[in-house]
Amino acid sequence: xxxxxxxxxxxxxxxxxxxxxxxxxxxxxxxxxxxxxxxxxxxxxxxxxxxxxxxxxxxxxxxxxxxxxxxxxxxxxxxxxxxxxxxxxxxxxxxxxxxxxxxxxxxxxxxxxxxxxxxxxxxxxxxxxxxxxxxxxxxxxxxxxxxxxxxxxxxxxxxxxxxxxxxxxxxxxxxxxxxxxxxxxxxxxxxxxxxxxxxxxxxxxxxxxxxxxxxxxxxxxxxxxxxxxxxxxxxxxxxxxxxxxxxxxxxxxxxxxxxxxxxxxxxxxxxxxxxxxxxxxxxxxxxxxxxxxxxxxxxxxxxxxxxxxxxxxxxxxxxxxxxxxxxxxxxxxxxxxxxxxxxxxxxxxxxxxxxxxxxxxxxxxxxxxxxxxxxxxxxxxxxxxxxxxxxxxxxxxxxxxxxxxxxxxxxxxxxxxxxxxxxxxxxxxxxxxxxxxxxxxxxxxxxxxxxxxxxxxxxxxxxxxxxxxxxxxxxxxxxxxxxxxxxxxxxxxxxxxxxxxxxxxxxxxxxxxxxxxxxxxxxxxxxxxx
Numbered sequence: 001x002x003x004x005x006x007x008x009x010x011x012x013x014x015x016x017x018x019x020x021x022x023x024x025x026x027x028x029x030x031x032x033x034x035x036x037x038x039x040x041x042x043x044x045x046x047x048x049x050x051x052x053x054x055x056x057x058x059x060x061x062x063x064x065x066x067x068x069x070x071x072x073x074x075x076x077x078x079x080x081x082x083x084x085x086x087x088x089x090x091x092x093x094x095x096x097x098x099x100x101x102x103x104x105x106x107x108x109x110x111x112x113x114x115x116x117x118x119x120x121x122x123x124x125x126x127x128x129x130x131x132x133x134x135x136x137x138x139x140x141x142x143x144x145x146x147x148x149x150x151x152x153x154x155x156x157x158x159x160x161x162x163x164x165x166x167x168x169x170x171x172x173x174x175x176x177x178x179x180x181x182x183x184x185x186x187x188x189x190x191x192x193x194x195x196x197x198x199x200x201x202x203x204x205x206x207x208x209x210x211x212x213x214x215x216x217x218x219x220x221x222x223x224x225x226x227x228x229x230x231x232x233x234x235x236x237x238x239x240x241x242x243x244x245x246x247x248x249x250x251x252x253x254x255x256x257x258x259x260x261x262x263x264x265x266x267x268x269x270x271x272x273x274x275x276x277x278x279x280x281x282x283x284x285x286x287x288x289x290x291x292x293x294x295x296x297x298x299x300x301x302x303x304x305x306x307x308x309x310x311x312x313x314x315x316x317x318x319x320x321x322x323x324x325x326x327x328x329x330x331x332x333x334x335x336x337x338x339x340x341x342x343x344x345x346x347x348x349x350x351x352x353x354x355x356x357x358x359x360x361x362x363x364x365x366x367x368x369x370x371x372x373x374x375x376x377x378x379x380x381x382x383x384x385x386x387x388x389x390x391x392x393x394x395x396x397x398x399x400x401x402x403x404x405x406x407x408x409x410x411x412x413x414x415x416x417x418x419x420x421x422x423x424x425x426x427x428x429x430x431x432x433x434x435x436x437x438x439x440x441x442x443x444x445x446x447x448x449x450x451x452x453x454x455x456x457x458x459x460x461x462x463x464x465x466x467x468x469x470x471x472x473x474x475x476x477x478x479x480x481x482x483x484x485x486x487x488x489x490x491x492x493x494x495x496x497x498x499x500x501x502x503x504x505x506x507x508x509x510x511x512x513x514x515x516x517x518x519x520x521x522x523x524x525x526x527x528x529x530x
Contacts, residue, residue: 004447005141005150005530010062011185018458021061021183025453028177029056033246034170034522037239038455054242057167058454058521060505062184063175063197064465065448066525067139070152071198071501074137074469077370078498080363081135082473084370085159087357088342089129089334090477090491092120098341101381102407106436108306109339109407111315116332119323125279127479128494130213130297130329132206133471134162134502137373138443138464150530153443154347154373155466156405159338160304160330164522165202165470166246168502172200172524196526202470202500203246209472210247210297211255212495213327216474217296221280221325229258229293231271231283233321235302236263244301258293260285264302267317271295273324281324295326304335339407344438347374348385361493376441380434389439390431394421403440417442450505452521462508465523470499501525 103110378389478490506520
């Protein structure tokens with residue numbers, strides 16, 4: 001971690017001040033749904049038989065200091081990132097070249113691609129896609145160049161199940177509330193002011209994405225007409241249910257759109273695809289089996305991990321949804337576009353792919369600004385860049401500055417620093433297995449302090465923050481020519497906006513930052529000029 005660029009923060013508190021702060025955090029959080037289900041390890045099954053208990057979500061006691069210029073730049077370029085990944089998802093020919101390098105060594109990617117091939121062979125019946133994206137960054141300062149201004153470096157780009165859009169708005173509101181009731185001791189000069197708290201519209205903006213896609217589906221295609229609905233595809237049980245309900249509930253109460261949660265494991269039991277050419281997806285809720293809805297939009301909060309596909313029936317369920325007329329968020333191609341291999345292809349030094357994609361969009365003037373967010377990322381293959389990466393990754397000394405990532409979403413999958421050589425050795429001598437990973441240069445964030453409340457316990461010390469910026473993009477895929485190119489050039493972006501932000505914070509000693517995976521805490525930025 002680099003030296004600090006921030007003022008001394010947070011302030012020291014007396015026992016009475018901390019008790020006042022903690023009691024208000026817990027009470028406000030439960031009152032306003034900034035909550036999670038307790039993990040199975042905390043409660044016996046007999047204590048919470050119906051999974052009805054809730055506890056305060058892991059949160060920071062204070063908003064974390066964050067450079068204002070970095071925050072504003074990350075939000076300013078999100079629309080360009082949306083457009084970039086929409087273009088990638090539309091370019092089937094380019095995706096095919098990338099994915100075919102992985103399918104021999106990554107069974108999960110291979111099965112996702114096989115779903116696409118089956119639907120493509122049958123013919124896609126829905127040419128509109130919705131992306132609810134999140135681009136994650138860390139503040140970077142170069143310790144070798146004292147006095148350099150901080151910059152944003154991208155950690156990853158998420159195209160499926162970009163979580164915490166619900167809780168991110170709520171934690172911003174929590175920290176602002178704590179400031180208004182004087183729960184934070186004053187500092188001199190004042191660090192926390194009303195101007196330090198940027199408004200976070202993630203719930204409203206993401207919900208607008210759902211309702212916009214719902215309208216884009218159009219009227220019922222059934223005869224006779226059926227009421228339309230949105231399906232959230234989820235895992236059950238789900239500890240992060242309140243984050244999901246913060247999005248689905250307003251769709252029901254404010255937008256008036258019937259919205260249901262359906263377990264990934266129950267898809268084939270409660271949905272049907274019509275046998276005609278329209279392939280209309282219908283859903284009959286188990287609590288009202290005589291009522292049938294036509295599904296306009298499928299939002300995947302499950303399906304991003306191999307553990308979500310325990311049997312061939314699970315893959316049948318994914319194919320079942322993908323071949324239907326419902327709009328998907330994400331489609332299978334958009335899901336694949338979020339793999340780490342795509343990020344590596346864009347960010348490998350001297351790569352031309354970024355310019356090739358964005359030069360044909362309305363975001364062509366953003367190419368260099370996006371490129372500036374990249375840190376060095378390498379393949380582990382036979383290319384010159386790949387051989388250079390293998391030398392780095394197998395060196396006990398050089399590997400210290402890198403992280404090894406597989407093609408996976410969710411926390412807990414990465415290998416850091418000195419653990420990389422042993423991990424690769426464990427894969428055996430067949431370096432084909434190595435190709436399912438990328439090697440990424442570690443980002444060096446400045447020193448920062450905060451306190452995290454998790455499971456009723458407070459831990460204080462040095463922390464690392466990761467800013468996620470949400471984006472909504474709705475696009476129409478081009479028809480493609482039979483036997484010809486599917487390069488996405490005849491598609492078009494219909495809607496595109498930046499949709500709020502998320503700050504996740506973890507202890508410096510923690511290598512992962514996933515809140516739901518048990519590593520970090522939701523946070524909000526306190527903007528400072530540095």
